[in-house]
Amino acid sequence: MCGARNQTGVTDMGMGEIQARFHLARPSFTLDVDLTLPGRGITVLFGPSGSGKTTLLRCIAGLEQPREGYLRFQGERWQEDAYCLPTHRRPIGYVFQEASLFPHLTVLENLRFGLRRNTQARPADLEAAIALLELTPLLGRNPANLSGGERQRVAMARALAVRPRLLLMDEPLAALDYARKQEILPYLERLHDNLDIPLLYVSHAHDEVARLADHIVMLQAGRVLAQGPLLETLAQLDTPIRLGEDSGVVLQAQVSELDQEWHLMRLAFDGGSVWTRQRDLPLGRQLRVHIQARDVSVAIRPQTDSSIQNQLQGVVDAMAIDTHPGVMLIRVKVGASVLIARLTKRSASTLGITVGQSVWLQVKSVALME
Numbered sequence: 001m002c003g004a005r006n007q008t009g010v011t012d013m014g015m016g017e018i019q020a021r022f023h024l025a026r027p028s029f030t031l032d033v034d035l036t037l038p039g040r041g042i043t044v045l046f047g048p049s050g051s052g053k054t055t056l057l058r059c060i061a062g063l064e065q066p067r068e069g070y071l072r073f074q075g076e077r078w079q080e081d082a083y084c085l086p087t088h089r090r091p092i093g094y095v096f097q098e099a100s101l102f103p104h105l106t107v108l109e110n111l112r113f114g115l116r117r118n119t120q121a122r123p124a125d126l127e128a129a130i131a132l133l134e135l136t137p138l139l140g141r142n143p144a145n146l147s148g149g150e151r152q153r154v155a156m157a158r159a160l161a162v163r164p165r166l167l168l169m170d171e172p173l174a175a176l177d178y179a180r181k182q183e184i185l186p187y188l189e190r191l192h193d194n195l196d197i198p199l200l201y202v203s204h205a206h207d208e209v210a211r212l213a214d215h216i217v218m219l220q221a222g223r224v225l226a227q228g229p230l231l232e233t234l235a236q237l238d239t240p241i242r243l244g245e246d247s248g249v250v251l252q253a254q255v256s257e258l259d260q261e262w263h264l265m266r267l268a269f270d271g272g273s274v275w276t277r278q279r280d281l282p283l284g285r286q287l288r289v290h291i292q293a294r295d296v297s298v299a300i301r302p303q304t305d306s307s308i309q310n311q312l313q314g315v316v317d318a319m320a321i322d323t324h325p326g327v328m329l330i331r332v333k334v335g336a337s338v339l340i341a342r343l344t345k346r347s348a349s350t351l352g353i354t355v356g357q358s359v360w361l362q363v364k365s366v367a368l369m370e
């Protein structure tokens with residue numbers, strides 16, 4: 001942990017981003033990363049178990065002291081060579097997988113306890129955090145009487161109340177069952193919409209990534225395999241990032257029409273729209289949709305006798321062999337958006353598909369991220 005070797009951090013103003021370079025060697029694992037992360041929005045650190053997500057987050061918090069480390073936060077030096085700003089002097093809020101709340105204190109006392117030594121925190125920040133996470137009805141309760149999701153909301157409020165300039169969350173939903181997770185995801189979206197500080201969020205859950213991430217960093221065996229803005233990165237054919245079993249894209253969409261007779265709703269995105277089963281969502285509601293490549297087929301002409309009603313016209317703008325030599329990924333531009341279709345190489349050859357060609361996509365299924 002960073003501690004003894006302190007000097008005053010030098011400040012270069014005007015840089016919004018986070019620059020992190022770490023080399024940390026353990027007997028059976030080495031973290032070796034060189035990253036520039038955006039100074040706003042949610043960056044998800046994604047990757048399989050043991051890939052180093054938590055270790056990277058702990059390096060950024062100053063909880064690990066790698067042999068070689070360089071960290072600048074918005075121009076401020078947090079670590080460089082022998083200099084290391086100790087964790088308690090970094091303006092961070094940290095949320096762990098399990099909310100560790102004092103069992104003998106009420107929710108409000110737990111929140112206040114977290115602020116005891118923080119000279120920056122103001123009562124208004126605590127009130128704002130309580131309001132954002134809708135904790136008022138829970139303030140007098142003891143942690144033993146809270147659900148897992150409620151405990152995590154308290155942990156998030158505690159992290160926010162210290163006026164952090166950087167929020168770090170390590171799989172905050174991993175210990176929750178599906179229903180509790182669905183309860184808490186809207187609060188994370190709220191955080192996303194209301195905060196102008198960056199949030200680094202560790203996850204290996206596809207749905208959390210598709211729903212929350214602005215930016216993604218894919219780690220494998222301690223190294224960065226890919227990174228970039230989520231929507232663009234997923235739309236690259238050679239990206240190693242897969243949310244689910246197949247390649248696919250995430251689109252920003254809006255509920256644009258309801259068909260009460262057939263219980264369907266139309267989701268419009270930049271360049272087209274798709275119909276899907278109606279849900280309890282109002283017109284105009286913004287949400288993300290995840291469309292996997294295996295759910296998209298390609299035709300040269302519009303299909304009139306198919307059961308698949310979602311047809312989109314577009315232009316092929318890239319083609320690549322998938323992980324199997326017999327399978328291709330075809331990227332098609334539909335207006336300002338792109339979709340990826342997966343088909344056999346033989347089928348692509350039979351249809352004579354080439355880059356620049358106009359095609360019709362049939363979309364069998366879309367997953368709503370709400």
Ligand SMILES: Nc1ncnc2c1ncn2[C@@H]1O[C@H](COP(=O)(O)OP(=O)(O)OP(=O)(O)O)[C@@H](O)[C@H]1O
Pocket residue numbers: 026028029047048049050051052053054055056204
């Ligand atoms: N304190 C430690 N001492 C030694 N090795 C550790 C320590 N903590 C983690 N490791 C090892 O470092 C590697 C990376 O662990 P880390 O927890 O960062 O991975 P992760 O991607 O967050 O995994 P998970 O998704 O399972 O939480 C693993 O091989 C792990 O066994």
